[in-house]
Amino acid sequence: MAIIAQMKLFGWEEIEELGDLERLRLVLEYMPDEELMQRLEKERGLGRNDYPVRGMWNAILAGVVYQHPSIESLRRELSRNGQLRDMCGLSKVPPSWVFSRFLAKLLSMEEEINAIFDKLVEELSVLLPDFGVNLAVDGKAIKTYARPRKKEEKNISYDGRRDTDADFGKKVYRGQREDGTLWEKVVTWFGYKLHLLVDADYELPVAFTVTRASAPEAPQAHSLLDKVEKTYPEILHRCEHFMADRGYDDGKLITRLWDDYTVKPVIDIRNMWQDGEETKLVAGLENVVYDYCGTVYCHCSKTGIRRQMAYGGFEKKRKALKYRCPAEHYGVTCQGKEDCPVAKAVRIPLEEDRRVFTPIARSSYKWEKLYNKRTSVERVNARLDVSFGFENHFIRGLKKMKLRVGLALCVMLAMALGRIKENQKDKMRSLVKAA
Secondary structure, three states: OOOOOOOOOOOHHHHOOOOOHHHHHHHHHHOOOHHHHHHHHHHHOOOOOOOOHHHHHHHHHHHHHOOOOOHHHHHHHHHHOHHHHHHHOOOOOOOHHHHHHHHHHHHOOHHHHHHHHHHHHHHHHHHOOOOOOEEEEEEEEEEOOOOOOOHHHOOOOOOOOOOOOOEEEEEEEEEEOOOOOEEEEEEEEEEEEEEEEEEOOOOEEEEEEEEEOOOOHHHHHHHHHHHHHHHOHHHHHHOOEEEEOHHHOOHHHHHHHHHHHOOEEEEOOOOOOOOOOOOEEOOOOOOEEEOOOOOEEEEOOOOOOEEEOEEEEEEOOOOEEEEEOHHHHHOOOOOOOOOOOOOOEEEEEHHHOOOOOOOOOOOOHHHHHHHHHHHHHHHHHHHHHHHHOOOOOOOOOHHHHHHHHHHHHHHHHHHHHHHHHOOOHHHOOOOOOOO
8 A cells, every 4th residue: 555654734835835825925925014014913902813914914915816806705715725824824714704894994004005015116116227217107997887876866875885986987999990981989887997107118017096987097197107206206217208098198298208307208199180170380481291190291392292201300409300301311303302491301399389299209110119018008907807806896985996906006016026036037927827
């Protein structure tokens, strides 16, 4: 018969290696939560300690790491997984009311949760010297499946099963088909909106805020910049490009990025021109025009033929974009070249139109290449949906949503930080693979 070596009672390390629990180990080991733990323990005082604060906190983090949609799902996992219980520091499974009280206590600790997030970002900015060079921002719709409040029910009190904080949001997508026809798609949802600023290269969050679904996006971008400037200004000092879609097309934001931080905005633009106007004349030039996308054209003085001018770069000292004569640059034949007021090139100052003209010309290949980095935010949003359960959730209320989002983003950063410190930098974005 086979002889089985005697194992120590509850010696889980002798039964098997950590395996998938390695992900939780990374989070627990590299989460800078000591100040939060000390405050929670101080508030508990000399009361009963059947379920230690640190064990409860670790269990909550385990629920985030392993995508448990509810407390009951987490409790079932704790009851059948002694290794997980042991890692969290719990000798027995806490009842549901203990979790409810602990989560209620965490709701009053929003500043402490945000402080944990800030510490993780600061530590990553030290370990990664180019962290924050390229930033991207976007808003994410978070649907809630609760029913909205009816008009006739405004004065009715609720028992917590309805979401009285959520409201309706709308986003419009427009584009052009191959045959030239325009299309439009309107997406509406009931719930909240996550405004997320991420590093576009490492795909890690830098700052965030959670609002009702109806909150506009551009003002939230200013709030995120305010937070970064106040909390970790070194990231703004090293930042070179700021990417966003046309929802953030705001002249004040574009001006602020360049004038205050010398950050080049790469933000898509909406057509705000009235009366079907297609082009505008550049001030001081009689035959050079531009469209709302920032493409510059010159008109031949004899034939009237319109040609796109060649982008010649940005002159920082003059705060102007340089455009070259197409006849000089491309070698095309132009009958009005000798009489053209544009000898070889023109300079268009940014002040011509701060929304249209930015330090990186909208018509350049560099602008298009940088704008494609904006999709990094969408990938982070997808991980929140798939790996952290925001696609199907039972969260009700704005405060609970802020707590849940904050915990998810802290777990994401802590796992990335742990992988970097343990020489697994290539896996820093992985949320499901064991180390």
